[in-house]
Amino acid sequence: MVIEIATFQLAPGKAAEFFKAMENAAIHLRKAQGYRGHTVGLGVEAPGTATLIVAWRSYADHVEHFEPSTAHEQFVGILDGLYDGEISVMHVEAESPQGSVSLPIFQSEA
Numbered sequence: 225m226v227i228e229i230a231t232f233q234l235a236p237g238k239a240a241e242f243f244k245a246m247e248n249a250a251i252h253l254r255k256a257q258g259y260r261g262h263t264v265g266l267g268v269e270a271p272g273t274a275t276l277i278v279a280w281r282s283y284a285d286h287v288e289h290f291e292p293s294t295a296h297e298q299f300v301g302i303l304d305g306l307y308d309g310e311i312s313v314m315h316v317e318a319e320s321p322q323g324s325v326s327l328p329i330f331q332s333e334a
Contacts, residue, residue: 225260227316228278228286232307239266242274242306249302252295253278258285274307283315 234242246264253259258281267273280286290296 225318226280226283226286227318228276228280229314229316230276230278231312232274232276232303233309234272234274235306235308236272238306239271239274242303245302245306246274246276249299252299252302253290256285256290256293256295258282258289279318283317286315 232242243264243266250262253262260279260281262276262278264274264276267275278286280290
């Protein structure tokens, strides 16, 4: 499993709108190949940021299948105008060398 960590610098005054839009945008995540679950939250130390954490079956499921897809375009399009600048994205291998990670927030029906 690979964990994607995406950080958004929220547009001023748009936090509530961003989280509401994220509910709609998440529909596109849930349908994606290899999707395992996600959570999103507002920064504690930096309340002008939001972080989206997505569990994927593999790195390829995210970058080779989801990112170049129409579903990804729709996902980002729903959030357009609610954040400033580029989305900062990093990936973490969750299964090695420490073993599998099991977090209840990543439980998915898929």
